[in-house]
Amino acid sequence: MTRFIGIASGKGGVGRTTIAINLATALSQFGREVILVDAHLSSPHIALHLGAPNVPKTIHHALRRTVHVKDAAYQHPSGLKLIPGSINPEHHEDLPHKKFKDILLDLIGTCEVVIIDMGPSGDEVLSVMRATDDLLIVATPDLPSVTEALKIIRKAKELGKNVPGIVLNRVKDDDTELSIENVETITDTKVIGVVHEHKDVRESLKQRQPVVYSHPDSKVSIQIRKLAANLIGEEYSPGKRR
Numbered sequence: 001m002t003r004f005i006g007i008a009s010g011k012g013g014v015g016r017t018t019i020a021i022n023l024a025t026a027l028s029q030f031g032r033e034v035i036l037v038d039a040h041l042s043s044p045h046i047a048l049h050l051g052a053p054n055v056p057k058t059i060h061h062a063l064r065r066t067v068h069v070k071d072a073a074y075q076h077p078s079g080l081k082l083i084p085g086s087i088n089p090e091h092h093e094d095l096p097h098k099k100f101k102d103i104l105l106d107l108i109g110t111c112e113v114v115i116i117d118m119g120p121s122g123d124e125v126l127s128v129m130r131a132t133d134d135l136l137i138v139a140t141p142d143l144p145s146v147t148e149a150l151k152i153i154r155k156a157k158e159l160g161k162n163v164p165g166i167v168l169n170r171v172k173d174d175d176t177e178l179s180i181e182n183v184e185t186i187t188d189t190k191v192i193g194v195v196h197e198h199k200d201v202r203e204s205l206k207q208r209q210p211v212v213y214s215h216p217d218s219k220v221s222i223q224i225r226k227l228a229a230n231l232i233g234e235e236y237s238p239g240k241r242r
Contacts, residue, residue, distance in 0.1 A: 001108075002107060002108045002109060002110070002111060002112065002113070002114060003112065003113050003114070003133055003134065004104065004114045004116060004131060004132045004133045004134070005113060005114070005115050005116065005132065005133065005134045005135075005136055005231070006039075006116045006118050006128060006129060006131075006132035006134065006135045006136065006161075007019060007020040007023070007115060007116065007117050007118060007136050007138060008118045008120075008125070008129070008135050008136070008137055008138070008152050008156070009118075009120050009137065009138045009139065009145075009148070009149065009152070010120060010121070010137070010139070010145070010147075010148030010149045010150075010151055010152040011120050011121070011144065011145055011148040012120045013140075014138050014139055014140045014145055014169055014170065015138065015140075015169040015170050015195075015201075016117065016118075016120070016138040016169075017040070017045050017046060017049060017117050018049070018169070018201060018205075018211075019138050019167055019169055019195065019224070020036060020046070020115055020116075020117035021036065021046060021049055021050070021080070021117075021210050022210045022211055022212045022221075022224045023115060023136075023224060023227060023228055023231075024036040024080055024082070024113075024115040025078055025079070025080045025210040025212050025213055026212050026221075026224050026225045026227070026228035027113055027115070027228045027231070027232065028079055028080060028081075029212065029225070029228075030225075030228060030229065030232065030234055030236075032111075032112045032113055032232065033110075033111040033112045033113070034080075034081065034111055034112065034113045034114075034115060035073060035081045035082065035083060035107060035110065035111045035113075035114050035115070036080060036081065036082040036083070036114075036115045036117065037059060037082070037083045037104070037107075037114060037115070037116045037117065038058075038059060038082070038083065038084050038085035038117050039059065039085075039100065039116045039117060039118050039119070039124075039128045039131075040085065040117055040118060040119040040120075041059070041060070041063075041085060041092065041095055041097055041100075041119065041124045041128075042092055042119060042122065042124060043119065044058075044059075044060075044084065044085025044086065044087060046082060046084050046085065046117060047084035047085065047087065048087065049205060049208065050076050050080075050082070050084075050208050050209075050210075051208030052074070052076075052084065053087050054087070055074060055084055057071055057072040058072055058083070058084050058085050058086040058091070059072060059083050059084070059085050059086075059103070060085055060086040060088075060091040060092070060095060061086070061091075062083070062103050063095055063096055063097065063099055063100065063103055064095075064096070068106065069083065069103050069104070069106050069107060070106060070107070070110065072084075076210075077209075078209055078210050078213040078214075079213075080210060080213075081111070095124075097123065097124040097127040097128070098127050100124075100127045100128050100130075100131050101127070101130050101131035104116075104131045113232075116128060116131070116132060120148075126155070126159075129155070129156060129159060129161065130159060132161055133161070133162060134161065134162045134163070134164055135152070135153075135156040135161045135162070135163050135164075136163075136164055136165070136166075136167060136231075137149045137152060137153060137163065137165070137166045137167065137187075137189070138166075138167045138169050139166055139167070139168060139169070139183070140168070140169060140170050140171075141168050141171055141177035141178045141179075141183060142176075142177065142178060143178065146178060146182075146183050146186050146187060147186070149166060149187060150186060150187045153187055153188075153189055163189060164192060164231065165189060165190040165191060165192030165193070166183060166184075166187060166189050166190070166191045166192065166193075167191075167192065167193040167194075167195060167227060168180065168183065168191055168193070168194045168195070169195045170195070170196075170197045171194055171195065171196045171197060172196070172197050173196070180194070192227065192230055193223065193224075193226065193227035193230065194223060195220055195223045195224060195227070196219060196220055196223065198218065198219060198220045200214075200215040200218040200219075200220055200221070201220055203215065211224070212224055212225060222238045225238075
Protein backbone atom coordinates (compact mmCIF):
# COMPACT_ATOMS: atom_id res chain seq x y z
CA MET A 1 0.00 0.00 0.00
CA THR A 2 1.30 3.43 -0.89
CA ARG A 3 1.96 5.71 2.10
CA PHE A 4 1.49 9.46 1.63
CA ILE A 5 3.70 11.54 3.93
CA GLY A 6 3.25 15.31 3.96
CA ILE A 7 6.18 17.51 4.98
CA ALA A 8 4.70 20.60 6.66
CA SER A 9 6.13 23.55 8.55
CA GLY A 10 3.61 26.24 9.46
CA LYS A 11 6.03 28.96 8.31
CA GLY A 12 8.64 29.46 5.63
CA GLY A 13 12.39 29.60 6.06
CA VAL A 14 12.76 26.45 8.17
CA GLY A 15 14.24 24.25 5.42
CA ARG A 16 11.14 22.17 4.79
CA THR A 17 11.90 21.65 1.09
CA THR A 18 15.47 20.62 1.88
CA ILE A 19 14.17 18.03 4.34
CA ALA A 20 11.59 16.76 1.84
CA ILE A 21 14.13 16.34 -0.97
CA ASN A 22 16.70 14.63 1.21
CA LEU A 23 14.24 12.45 3.11
CA ALA A 24 12.86 11.15 -0.19
CA THR A 25 16.39 10.51 -1.47
CA ALA A 26 17.40 8.78 1.77
CA LEU A 27 14.34 6.52 1.65
CA SER A 28 15.26 5.53 -1.91
CA GLN A 29 18.78 4.75 -0.67
CA PHE A 30 17.16 2.29 1.75
CA GLY A 31 15.68 0.51 -1.26
CA ARG A 32 12.20 2.01 -1.06
CA GLU A 33 10.28 3.06 -4.16
CA VAL A 34 9.67 6.77 -3.54
CA ILE A 35 8.15 9.68 -5.44
CA LEU A 36 8.61 13.27 -4.27
CA VAL A 37 5.77 15.67 -5.12
CA ASP A 38 6.07 19.45 -5.02
CA ALA A 39 2.76 20.55 -3.49
CA HIS A 40 3.83 24.07 -2.55
CA LEU A 41 1.48 25.01 -5.36
CA SER A 42 1.75 28.78 -5.09
CA SER A 43 5.57 28.82 -4.87
CA PRO A 44 7.15 25.51 -5.90
CA HIS A 45 10.89 25.25 -5.30
CA ILE A 46 11.89 21.60 -5.68
CA ALA A 47 12.81 21.94 -9.37
CA LEU A 48 14.84 25.05 -8.54
CA HIS A 49 16.71 23.15 -5.82
CA LEU A 50 17.51 20.35 -8.24
CA GLY A 51 18.52 22.41 -11.26
CA ALA A 52 15.53 21.87 -13.57
CA PRO A 53 13.24 24.89 -13.12
CA ASN A 54 11.51 24.64 -16.51
CA VAL A 55 10.02 21.26 -17.29
CA PRO A 56 7.12 20.69 -19.71
CA LYS A 57 4.91 18.62 -17.39
CA THR A 58 4.26 19.40 -13.74
CA ILE A 59 1.80 18.84 -10.91
CA HIS A 60 0.09 22.04 -12.06
CA HIS A 61 -0.60 20.48 -15.47
CA ALA A 62 -1.88 17.33 -13.76
CA LEU A 63 -4.28 19.37 -11.62
CA ARG A 64 -5.71 20.94 -14.77
CA ARG A 65 -5.96 17.46 -16.34
CA THR A 66 -3.81 18.42 -19.31
CA VAL A 67 -1.43 15.57 -18.45
CA HIS A 68 -1.71 12.44 -16.32
CA VAL A 69 0.14 12.79 -13.03
CA LYS A 70 2.30 9.74 -13.81
CA ASP A 71 3.50 11.47 -16.98
CA ALA A 72 4.73 14.44 -14.92
CA ALA A 73 7.31 12.30 -13.11
CA TYR A 74 11.03 12.75 -13.75
CA GLN A 75 14.19 11.09 -12.47
CA HIS A 76 17.00 13.25 -11.12
CA PRO A 77 20.62 12.14 -11.72
CA SER A 78 20.77 11.26 -8.01
CA GLY A 79 18.12 8.61 -8.65
CA LEU A 80 15.36 10.59 -6.97
CA LYS A 81 11.96 10.37 -8.70
CA LEU A 82 9.93 13.56 -8.49
CA ILE A 83 6.87 15.37 -9.75
CA PRO A 84 7.83 19.06 -9.81
CA GLY A 85 5.69 22.17 -9.78
CA SER A 86 5.62 24.92 -12.36
CA ILE A 87 7.34 28.23 -11.60
CA ASN A 88 5.24 29.96 -14.29
CA PRO A 89 2.92 32.41 -12.43
CA GLU A 90 0.23 31.86 -15.07
CA HIS A 91 -0.02 28.23 -14.01
CA HIS A 92 -0.81 29.30 -10.44
CA GLU A 93 -3.91 31.32 -11.32
CA ASP A 94 -7.26 29.77 -10.40
CA LEU A 95 -5.58 26.44 -9.75
CA PRO A 96 -8.09 23.72 -8.74
CA HIS A 97 -6.09 22.72 -5.66
CA LYS A 98 -9.11 20.95 -4.16
CA LYS A 99 -8.55 18.21 -6.75
CA PHE A 100 -5.11 17.43 -5.31
CA LYS A 101 -6.25 14.35 -3.40
CA ASP A 102 -7.97 12.92 -6.47
CA ILE A 103 -4.81 13.45 -8.52
CA LEU A 104 -2.64 11.70 -5.95
CA LEU A 105 -4.92 8.66 -5.87
CA ASP A 106 -3.52 7.82 -9.30
CA LEU A 107 -0.12 7.23 -7.66
CA ILE A 108 -1.40 4.40 -5.45
CA GLY A 109 0.48 1.24 -6.33
CA THR A 110 3.20 3.02 -8.29
CA CYS A 111 5.53 3.30 -5.29
CA GLU A 112 5.77 2.55 -1.58
CA VAL A 113 6.06 6.12 -0.33
CA VAL A 114 4.98 9.51 -1.70
CA ILE A 115 6.75 12.42 0.01
CA ILE A 116 4.73 15.64 -0.38
CA ASP A 117 6.44 18.99 0.11
CA MET A 118 3.66 21.31 1.32
CA GLY A 119 3.36 25.07 1.43
CA PRO A 120 3.48 26.77 4.84
CA SER A 121 -0.03 28.23 4.89
CA GLY A 122 -3.19 29.05 2.95
CA ASP A 123 -6.18 27.18 1.55
CA GLU A 124 -3.98 25.00 -0.64
CA VAL A 125 -2.35 23.53 2.48
CA LEU A 126 -5.66 22.10 3.69
CA SER A 127 -6.30 20.56 0.26
CA VAL A 128 -2.87 18.94 0.31
CA MET A 129 -3.17 17.88 3.95
CA ARG A 130 -6.35 15.96 3.17
CA ALA A 131 -4.37 13.85 0.68
CA THR A 132 -1.84 12.67 3.29
CA ASP A 133 -1.74 9.72 5.66
CA ASP A 134 1.00 11.14 7.86
CA LEU A 135 2.20 14.67 8.50
CA LEU A 136 5.84 15.22 9.45
CA ILE A 137 6.41 18.67 10.89
CA VAL A 138 9.61 20.64 10.22
CA ALA A 139 10.51 23.48 12.58
CA THR A 140 13.52 25.46 13.69
CA PRO A 141 14.17 25.60 17.44
CA ASP A 142 12.68 29.05 18.05
CA LEU A 143 9.36 30.16 19.45
CA PRO A 144 7.79 31.62 16.26
CA SER A 145 8.49 28.46 14.26
CA VAL A 146 7.37 26.09 17.01
CA THR A 147 4.20 28.12 17.61
CA GLU A 148 3.27 27.87 13.92
CA ALA A 149 4.13 24.17 13.98
CA LEU A 150 1.66 23.72 16.82
CA LYS A 151 -1.10 25.25 14.68
CA ILE A 152 -0.39 22.76 11.89
CA ILE A 153 -0.31 19.85 14.35
CA ARG A 154 -3.70 20.83 15.74
CA LYS A 155 -5.20 21.13 12.27
CA ALA A 156 -3.74 17.76 11.25
CA LYS A 157 -5.28 16.09 14.28
CA GLU A 158 -8.64 17.75 13.57
CA LEU A 159 -8.51 16.08 10.16
CA GLY A 160 -7.58 12.74 11.69
CA LYS A 161 -4.05 12.69 10.30
CA ASN A 162 -1.21 10.83 11.98
CA VAL A 163 1.66 13.06 13.12
CA PRO A 164 4.79 10.88 13.57
CA GLY A 165 6.69 13.80 15.07
CA ILE A 166 8.70 16.95 14.61
CA VAL A 167 12.02 17.39 12.81
CA LEU A 168 14.09 20.19 14.29
CA ASN A 169 16.09 21.63 11.40
CA ARG A 170 18.91 24.17 11.09
CA VAL A 171 19.94 23.48 14.67
CA LYS A 172 23.03 25.35 15.88
CA ASP A 173 23.24 24.10 19.49
CA ASP A 174 23.53 27.57 21.00
CA ASP A 175 21.83 29.02 24.05
CA THR A 176 19.33 31.05 21.99
CA GLU A 177 17.49 27.92 20.88
CA LEU A 178 14.62 26.07 22.45
CA SER A 179 15.60 22.67 23.81
CA ILE A 180 14.05 19.46 22.53
CA GLU A 181 12.20 19.20 25.84
CA ASN A 182 10.79 22.72 25.40
CA VAL A 183 9.60 21.94 21.87
CA GLU A 184 7.94 18.70 22.96
CA THR A 185 6.25 20.42 25.89
CA ILE A 186 4.91 23.29 23.76
CA THR A 187 3.62 21.04 20.97
CA ASP A 188 2.82 17.87 22.91
CA THR A 189 4.59 16.11 20.03
CA LYS A 190 7.77 14.06 20.01
CA VAL A 191 10.90 15.32 18.26
CA ILE A 192 11.96 12.39 16.07
CA GLY A 193 14.82 14.01 14.19
CA VAL A 194 17.43 16.73 14.61
CA VAL A 195 19.29 18.15 11.61
CA HIS A 196 22.04 20.69 12.15
CA GLU A 197 22.82 23.84 10.20
CA HIS A 198 25.78 22.93 8.00
CA LYS A 199 27.71 24.31 5.05
CA ASP A 200 27.33 20.99 3.23
CA VAL A 201 23.63 21.75 2.76
CA ARG A 202 24.46 25.07 1.11
CA GLU A 203 27.11 23.39 -1.02
CA SER A 204 24.66 20.71 -2.17
CA LEU A 205 22.17 23.42 -3.15
CA LYS A 206 24.91 25.07 -5.22
CA GLN A 207 25.50 21.70 -6.91
CA ARG A 208 21.73 21.18 -7.41
CA GLN A 209 21.94 17.86 -5.59
CA PRO A 210 20.41 16.33 -2.44
CA VAL A 211 23.02 16.56 0.32
CA VAL A 212 22.61 12.85 1.12
CA TYR A 213 23.78 12.20 -2.45
CA SER A 214 26.45 14.89 -2.91
CA HIS A 215 27.87 14.63 0.63
CA PRO A 216 26.93 11.09 1.78
CA ASP A 217 29.24 11.11 4.80
CA SER A 218 28.24 14.56 6.03
CA LYS A 219 26.89 14.94 9.55
CA VAL A 220 23.57 16.19 8.17
CA SER A 221 23.31 13.30 5.69
CA ILE A 222 23.71 10.84 8.54
CA GLN A 223 21.06 12.69 10.55
CA ILE A 224 18.61 12.62 7.64
CA ARG A 225 19.22 8.93 6.98
CA LYS A 226 18.55 8.23 10.67
CA LEU A 227 15.24 10.06 10.29
CA ALA A 228 14.39 8.06 7.17
CA ALA A 229 15.21 4.79 8.95
CA ASN A 230 13.04 5.83 11.89
CA LEU A 231 10.05 6.45 9.62
CA ILE A 232 10.22 3.02 8.00
CA GLY A 233 11.32 1.01 11.05
CA GLU A 234 14.78 0.23 9.68
CA GLU A 235 17.94 -0.06 11.73
CA TYR A 236 20.63 2.30 10.52
CA SER A 237 24.30 2.46 11.41
CA PRO A 238 26.45 5.13 9.70
CA GLY A 239 29.16 2.51 9.32
CA LYS A 240 26.81 0.33 7.28
CA ARG A 241 25.61 2.62 4.52
CA ARG A 242 23.63 1.14 1.66
